[in-house]
Amino acid sequence: MSQITKRQLFSFTASAALLASVSRGQAATSRQPVLEVALNENPFGPSPKAERALAAQLKNANRYGDSVSADQFVEQIAKLENVAPEQVILGELLELLGLFLASSKPLGGTIVYSKPGYMALVDAGKPAGLTGVGVPLDASLRNDLPALAKAITPETKALYLVNPHNPSGTASPPDVFEAFLRETSRKTLVIVDEAYLEYASTARSAVSLTRQGENVAVFRTFDKIHGLAGLPIGYLLAPRPLAAALRDAGFGNPHGIGRLAISAASASLEDQSWTRSVHDRIAAGRARLTNTLDSLHLKHTESEANFVFFQSPQPVADVRDRFAKLGIVMARPFAPLNDWLRISVGTEPEVTRVIAALKQIFAA
Numbered sequence: 001m002s003q004i005t006k007r008q009l010f011s012f013t014a015s016a017a018l019l020a021s022v023s024r025g026q027a028a029t030s031r032q033p034v035l036e037v038a039l040n041e042n043p044f045g046p047s048p049k050a051e052r053a054l055a056a057q058l059k060n061a062n063r064y065g066d067s068v069s070a071d072q073f074v075e076q077i078a079k080l081e082n083v084a085p086e087q088v089i090l091g092e093l094l095e096l097l098g099l100f101l102a103s104s105k106p107l108g109g110t111i112v113y114s115k116p117g118y119m120a121l122v123d124a125g126k127p128a129g130l131t132g133v134g135v136p137l138d139a140s141l142r143n144d145l146p147a148l149a150k151a152i153t154p155e156t157k158a159l160y161l162v163n164p165h166n167p168s169g170t171a172s173p174p175d176v177f178e179a180f181l182r183e184t185s186r187k188t189l190v191i192v193d194e195a196y197l198e199y200a201s202t203a204r205s206a207v208s209l210t211r212q213g214e215n216v217a218v219f220r221t222f223d224k225i226h227g228l229a230g231l232p233i234g235y236l237l238a239p240r241p242l243a244a245a246l247r248d249a250g251f252g253n254p255h256g257i258g259r260l261a262i263s264a265a266s267a268s269l270e271d272q273s274w275t276r277s278v279h280d281r282i283a284a285g286r287a288r289l290t291n292t293l294d295s296l297h298l299k300h301t302e303s304e305a306n307f308v309f310f311q312s313p314q315p316v317a318d319v320r321d322r323f324a325k326l327g328i329v330m331a332r333p334f335a336p337l338n339d340w341l342r343i344s345v346g347t348e349p350e351v352t353r354v355i356a357a358l359k360q361i362f363a364a
Helices: 005-024 046-062 067-081 093-103 120-128 145-150 174-184 207-211 240-250 259-270 272-295 316-325 348-362
Strands: 088-090 111-116 132-136 158-163 190-195 216-221 234-235 305-309 340-344
Touching: 046 158, 067 088, 067 120, 067 174, 067 259, 088 240, 088 272, 093 120, 093 158, 093 190, 093 305, 111 120, 111 316, 158 207, 174 190, 207 216, 207 340, 259 272, 272 305, 316 348
Parallel strands: 111 132, 111 158, 158 190, 190 216
Antiparallel strands: 088 234, 216 234, 305 340
16 A cells, blocks of 8 residues: 655645535535645646646556656756756655664764754654754744754754745745854754745755755756646755765666656756746735735735735634634644644645635634
């Protein structure tokens, strides 16, 4: 039996809850289709080039990914990121990386991260003895850089950061963040998850430090702005010693990735005009949602991702239920910020629908 990821389990439970609401006769009277605003997917889908590449590869869906296409893809990424090909490790690696860190000698250890945050890497290492040390976000719900630095000890295997952050969407000031990474990477490995970087206006990639030989690894994914969440694939840009160790451990094997994902992701990288258009449309939708939150006097973060994050004056469980009755599936709460809600930016009509729901629920 294949393993069910937390993301899949959440999507299933959220959809099941909505279906239960529908069965009780509480569905939206307009009979609009169910709208998912929970998982930060790209509502505009993959680029036309990626779709054509997928169509061309379907006849080879019975074949595993091959090393030739994988090596070509690695070369493509290395050229784009201006790093050596041997520093590029293919795959959706966060969970595997958590296991790798936990099992590397000495066994166990700690990993420092911002709380709340995306927990795949941290949780994956727990069964193997890795202990997560969560550091609360600061008052603006950004990564609390001074507090994170203080949490590093000799037992720390890595510092894991998401920038722009999930679920707050906030980004650290680039110059301050770079200086922080340079300093802390002298104490421990720093892993920067840049899943939402392409949506940001001010955030800057940490890969420049990786190029300079600092102990900084950068993770990127095609699940978000590239619209390939249904064919999960990403890559890690790693310091040379870490990259070599990961390859020796079998990371980046094209058989485990698949030729469909490699082909689509490679074509997507070539279509930067599509990526820019998605960025612009998401930014416009995010601005519309933010303006609505302001008009309703709802406190929110300065999100630079493809979602907004706001504080609810009403009980979150009630708000999520009311959204469900309107056919809109909301994200779960993110402890300890249990009175905050995250809404993914959809297409223009979807944003209009969410705005109408926000006004219906919070206008009073």
